[in-house]
Each structure stands twice: as structure tokens, then as C-alpha cells.
Amino acid sequence: METVSALVAYAIDHGMIEKTDVTYVTNAILALLKENPTPETYQKPKTTQRTLRVFLDPLLDLAFEKGLLEDNSVHERDRFEALIMDTLMPRPSELQHEFNQRFSQDPKAATDYFYALAQNSNYIKTDRLKKNKHFSVKTAYGEMRATINLAKPEKDPKAIAAAQSEEETFPPCLLCREYVGLNMDHKPPRKNHRTIKLTLNEEPFYFQFSPYVYYNEHAIVIHQDHIPMKMSQKTYRRLLDFVDQFPHYFLGSNAGLPIVGGSILSHEHYQGGHAHFPIDDARVLESYQYGSVTIERLLWPLSALRFKAKDKDILVNVLDRFEHIWRTYHNEALGIISKTGVHHNAITPIARKDGDTYQMTVALRNNVTSEKYPDGVFHTHPEHQHIKKENIGLIEVMGLGILPGRLDTELPLIAQYLNGEESLQKIPKSMQPWAMELQDHKPTKNMLEYVYQEAAKIFVNSLEDAAVFPHTEVGHQAFNGLIQKFMTT
Ligand SMILES: [Zn+2]
Numbered sequence: 001m002e003t004v005s006a007l008v009a010y011a012i013d014h015g016m017i018e019k020t021d022v023t024y025v026t027n028a029i030l031a032l033l034k035e036n037p038t039p040e041t042y043q044k045p046k047t048t049q050r051t052l053r054v055f056l057d058p059l060l061d062l063a064f065e066k067g068l069l070e071d072n073s074v075h076e077r078d079r080f081e082a083l084i085m086d087t088l089m090p091r092p093s094e095l096q097h098e099f100n101q102r103f104s105q106d107p108k109a110a111t112d113y114f115y116a117l118a119q120n121s122n123y124i125k126t127d128r129l130k131k132n133k134h135f136s137v138k139t140a141y142g143e144m145r146a147t148i149n150l151a152k153p154e155k156d157p158k159a160i161a162a163a164q165s166e167e168e169t170f171p172p173c174l175l176c177r178e179y180v181g182l183n184m185d186h187k188p189p190r191k192n193h194r195t196i197k198l199t200l201n202e203e204p205f206y207f208q209f210s211p212y213v214y215y216n217e218h219a220i221v222i223h224q225d226h227i228p229m230k231m232s233q234k235t236y237r238r239l240l241d242f243v244d245q246f247p248h249y250f251l252g253s254n255a256g257l258p259i260v261g262g263s264i265l266s267h268e269h270y271q272g273g274h275a276h277f278p279i280d281d282a283r284v285l286e287s288y289q290y291g292s293v294t295i296e297r298l299l300w301p302l303s304a305l306r307f308k309a310k311d312k313d314i315l316v317n318v319l320d321r322f323e324h325i326w327r328t329y330h331n332e333a334l335g336i337i338s339k340t341g342v343h344h345n346a347i348t349p350i351a352r353k354d355g356d357t358y359q360m361t362v363a364l365r366n367n368v369t370s371e372k373y374p375d376g377v378f379h380t381h382p383e384h385q386h387i388k389k390e391n392i393g394l395i396e397v398m399g400l401g402i403l404p405g406r407l408d409t410e411l412p413l414i415a416q417y418l419n420g421e422e423s424l425q426k427i428p429k430s431m432q433p434w435a436m437e438l439q440d441h442k443p444t445k446n447m448l449e450y451v452y453q454e455a456a457k458i459f460v461n462s463l464e465d466a467a468v469f470p471h472t473e474v475g476h477q478a479f480n481g482l483i484q485k486f487m488t489t
Contacts, residue, residue, distance in 0.1 A: 001037070004029050006045040007055040011088040014120040028087040032080075033063060052122055056081055075189075082191035083183060085121045089192050092180060099196050107246050111274065114196060115217050118209045121192050129213055133408065135449075137456035141301055142281050146401035146456045148408050149212060175222045175267040177206055195222075198245070200238040214395055214402055215275040221251060223268035229256035230268065231323065231347065236316045239270060239351035240358055244312070249274055252350035252361075252394045259376040260346055260365035260466070262393045271394055278399025279304070279350070279361060286480075290487055293318045301463035301471075302397060303364040303479055308357055315358050323347055325486045326364060331478055335377045336468050337368045344368040348397045363397045364468045380462040386430045387458040392466045401459035411455055414438065415448040434458075 008026050011017045017025055023042055030037055060077045063069050069076040090098065095117070103110035118124045133148040171178040174188065183191045195206040204224035209217065221242060235253055242251040251272035254262035262271075282298040284306075289295075292314055296306040307322075309315040327345045330338040338345050348363040366378045373381065380388060388403055395402055414435045416422035427435050443450050464471065469479040 001030070001033075001035060001041050002045055003055045003058050004033075004035075005041060005043060007052075007059070007084070007088075009045050010052060010055060011120075014116070016088045016090075016117065016120055025087050029059075029084055032068075032083050032087070033059065034066060034068065035062075052120075053127055056084070056122070059084060070185075075186075079183065079189035079191075081122065082189040082193075085123070085192040086181065089117070089121055089194060092194055095194050096197060108248050111217065111219075111246060111249070114194075115209060117194070118211075123192050123194075124209060124211055124213055133452070135452040135456055137453045137460070139457070139460050141299060141399070141460070142278050142283070144278050144399050144401075144456060144460050146403055146452075146459050147214065148403045148405060148411075149214060150405050150408060172226050173264055173267045175220070175264060175269050176226055177222070177224060198242070200241040201234055203234075203238070205238070210271075215273055215277075215400060217249070217274035219249065219251075219272045221270045221272060226267050228268065229254065229261065229265045231256050231349075233316055233320045236319045236349065236351075236360065237312075239349060239360070240312050240316065242270070242272065243351045243353040243358070246272075247353045250277075250350060250352045252348065252398070254394045255346035255348050255365050255367075257344070257346045257365070257367045259367040259369075259379055259391060260348070261367075261391065263391065279397070280352075288483060288487065290318060295483065297479065297483065298361075300363075301460055302392075302467045303469040304397075305362050305364075305483075307360045307362065308354075310357055312358055315360060319349070319360055319362070322362070322486055325489065326482070329482055329485075334469065334475065334478055335368070335370070336366055337377075338366075340368065348394055350394070350398065365466070366468050378466045378468055381465045384458050384461045384465060386434055387455050388462055392462060396459075396463065399463075401456065401462075403455070403459065407455065411451045412448060415451045418442045418447050418451070 004026060007029065008017070008022055011025065012019060012022070026042055027037070030041070060080055063080050064072045069080055099110050099114055102113050119126055128150065131150045134145065136143050136145045171182070177195065179190045180193050180195055181191055182193070183189060193208070195208040198205045198207050198221070200221070206222045206224065208220050208222065210220055212218070231253070239251045239253060243249065249272045251270050253270045256265060258265065279298070279300060282300045282304070284296040285299050286297045287294060292309055292311060294308040296308070298304045298306060307315060307319060309318070326347065327343060328338055329345060330336060336345070344366050346365045346367065348365055350361040352359045368377050369375065370377050373379065380392065387407070388401065390404065410428060410431055413422060413427055414431060417424060417427055417435055418439060424432055424435065438451065438454055469475040
């Protein structure tokens with residue numbers, strides 16, 4: 001079992017285990033594989049290979065041959081891989097201890113350690129993430145980015161069927177803390193999943209990384225309890241407490257309403273990370289002073305403001321007051337219907353800390369639907385949905401489009417069509433009008449690059465569709481009117 005000893009050596013080299021653990025960990029992996037040891041099993045391997053897959057794939061093949069996997073699907077292989085990698089992971093209490101110790105010296109050292117562990121244990125599947133496409137386009141708002149994410153696996157049909165059956169409803173959602181170390185058929189494999197306990201606004205939260213990593217150190221901060229998303233003073237406090245503790249990270253929240261919110265509204269959670277986004281470079285159109293709080297109106301496809309203050313309590317109060325005024329703001333001419341039985345106005349807030357100044361960038365959202373726009377008046381309009389139909393959530397608001405995996409085949413197909421190598425009929429129907437439009441302005445070379453750029457432009461159009469105040473004279477006046485109303489009441 002040279003692969004087992006090589007895997008154990010990898011874990012030592014990456015600081016996941018210590019030499020004292022070798023026999024114990026080796027035996028734990030052998031137990032999973034139902035293999036018996038030989039004297040060589042415990043010896044340091046001759047191989048100098050350092051790529052995890054080189055050790056893992058043969059072990060997963062062996063597990064399948066021995067009937068330890070239900071089938072040879074990606075899901076089953078991932079599940080067994082998580083069992084193996086879990087043997088190399090610290091217990092949650094050990095991890096917490098190590099994290100806290102580093103945190104007391106330097107918060108960045110603590111997150112660096114935790115992120116490296118998530119990568120080295122292949123909880124974050126770095127090899128799959130390399131396949132993701134990234135592209136950007138220069139616009140009037142700055143350089144906007146988009147990515148086609150292929151790391152998130154297609155939903156297993158068995159998992160969908162299981163989700164509909166009664167007995168599989170616990171844990172209630174993917175963010176619940178019961179997923180730590182969970183190994184359940186037809187649920188995402190989380191045996192090697194770990195979280196860090198945090199206190200925000202004197203409430204218990206857990207900090208973990210997203211296994212799909214849409215950007216650097218993509219973190220999720222989750223309330224201890226399965227309680228629904230709700231925007232309130234508490235939200236701002238929690239976000240600001242987090243950036244106080246981790247000043248090198250940002251943390252933002254999706255709006256707590258459908259259409260303009262994230263995909264999971266049933267469990268209070270936020271997304272953050274060690275990353276810089278196009279919205280951070282947005283140009284300031286106008287600046288207002290409200291007591292000690294500076295309010296900047298940003299040149300951004302969505303209607304966005306940035307609040308800046310040195311005092312956290314003052315900032316929280318101002319944000320709360322502003323959200324209150326925005327919640328009841330009604331402008332029929334612009335289609336901003338604040339209430340039809342339920343409230344429609346919401347915000348997407350994003351917190352950062354710059355030196356001793358707190359920043360909260362706020363995008364104004366509204367989730368009303370109409371006969372003309374049944375998917376949402378301020379949602380991607382039908383003429384832009386061939387690129388992205390899904391919600392414009394927090395990450396998109398910041399200027400990074402998370403585009404669906406289907407584009408990975410559809411965009412190259414369109415480039416081939418433009419090059420005269422493929423017929424129009426080969427392109428999905430919903431994409432054909434756009435492909436014909438591109439035909440009229442196509443360049444003479446770098447066709448694929450051109451198609452990616454144009455796709456990114458359509459993503460920016462989607463963001464503009466989500467702007468409650470349009471980029472017109474009337475829109476600017478109305479936006480200023482809202483700010484004046486806030487400043488004078
Ligand atoms: Zn939950």
C-alpha cells in the first residue's frame with residue numbers, strides 16, 4: 001500500500017498531521033479500505049510525487065473494485081474521498097484551538113492556516129476549479145468580471161429524488177451545522193468539512209469556506225441556528241463585527257427576499273472573503289456628508305451607495321434609518337412599487353474596513369413582478385436571460401458574474417459559428433438571435449475571446465436591468481431625491 005504511505009507523507013509535509021500520528025492515521029485509512037498492513041505500509045515512501053490526485057485516484061479505484069462504493073460516480077468517489085481525507089484532519093476542537101492561537105497573533109495567519117487546510121484536504125477541489133473560465137470586460141463602470149463555474153457538481157438525480165422523500169429532510173439545509181463531518185447517502189459529502197466558531201453581535205456564528213470558491217478565500221458565515229434571512233440592525237452589526245475581527249476580509253449579505261436574494265433564504269448566512277471586486281474601484285459620482293458619516297453615490301450598473309464612518313454605532317444607526325426610508329420609498333413612474341401586501345424594497349449590504357474607517361456599500365433592490373416582467377421588474381430582462389437567468393445576488397452586485405456551466409459549451413459553439421465552422425442550428429434556440437447579432441460586428445480573429453467579452457457585456461446589462469434607478473436624467477434625479485429625503489427627515 002505505497003499509495004497510503006505516500007498520502008500520509010503528503011499530510012505530514014502539509015502540516016496536517018504530525019509524525020506521532022503516522023501509525024494511527026495509516027491504520028484508519030486501511031480500515032476504510034478494508035486492507036491489511038505489511039511492514040512496508042508504515043515506512044516513508046520513496047515517491048516524491050506531491051499531487052494529491054496521484055495518491056487518491058488509485059485508492060478510490062481500489063475502493064470501487066472492492067465494492068466499497070455504491071457505483072463509480074463522481075458523487076460516490078467524492079464521498080469516499082471525504083472519508084479518507086477526514087482521517088488527516090484535526091477534530092473541530094483541535095482546529096478551533098489552533099485557529100484561535102494564530103488569530104491572537106494575527107487574524108490573517110489564522111485564515112491563511114484554515115484556508116490551506118481546506119485546500120490540502122481537498123475539501124476545496126482545487127484541481128476542478130482550475131477548469132473554471134474567467135474573463136473580464138472594460139465598461140463605463142470599470143473592468144467587470146465573469147466566471148463560468150464548473151466545480152459545482154450537477155445535482156445527482158438520486159439526491160433530487162431523496163430530497164423529495166420525507167425521511168431525508170434533516171439537516172434542514174446545506175448550511176446547517178450538522179453537516180460538519182456528515183456522511184449520508186445522497187447528501188453532499190462533508191466528512192472532511194470543518195467550521196470555526198465566531199461571535200458576532202454577541203451571537204454564535206460559524207465560519208467556513210465554500211467548496212466551490214467563486215473568488216479568493218470565499219467564506220460563508222452562518223448563524224448557529226436554522227433561522228430565516230432577515231435584514232435588520234443586527235445584520236449591519238454582525239457584518240461590521242466580522243470585518244473588525246478580520247480586517248483583510250469583506251462580508252456581505254444577500255437581501256432577505258426572493259428574486260433579489262441568494263439561493264438559500266431559510267438560514268441566516270453571509271458571504272465574505274479575501275478578495276477585491278470591481279465595485280471596490282467604482283467611481284464616486286457624488287458625495288454627501290451626514291454628520292460624521294460620508295455617503296457616496298457610485299457610478300455602478302445597480303443603484304449603489306457607500307456609507308463610511310469611523311464610529312460603528314453611528315454607522316449602524318444611519319444604515320438602519322436609511323433602510324427604513326428606502327423600504328417605504330415608492331415611485332410608480334419608475335416601477336418602484338414598495339408594497340403589494342408584502343414589502344418589495346430591500347438592500348444588499350457589503351461591509352469592509354479600511355484602516356480605522358468602516359465602509360458599508362449598499363445596493364438598492366426591489367423584487368416586484370409585473371405582467372411585462374413576470375420574473376422581476378428589476379431582474380435580468382428576457383432579452384438578457386440567454387446568458388444568466390438566475391438571481392442577481394451579492395457576488396454579482398459586486399461586479400463578478402457567476403455564469404451557468406452550460407456556457408462552457410455554448411460560447412465556444414457560437415465562436416465556431418462565427419468562424420463559419422458550425423451551423424446556426426447547432427446553437428441552442430435561446431442563443432440564436434444573439435449569435436446572429438454578434439455575426440454583424442465580429443472581428444477577424446480571436447473569435448472566442450470576442451464571444452466571452454460580449455457575454456460579459458450582457459452580464460453587465462443584467463446588472464443594469466436590476467437598477468431601481470435607471471441611468472437616465474430622470475433616474476439620477478429620483479435617486480438624488482431619495483438621498484435628500486433621507487438627509488432631511
Ligand atoms: Zn439550515
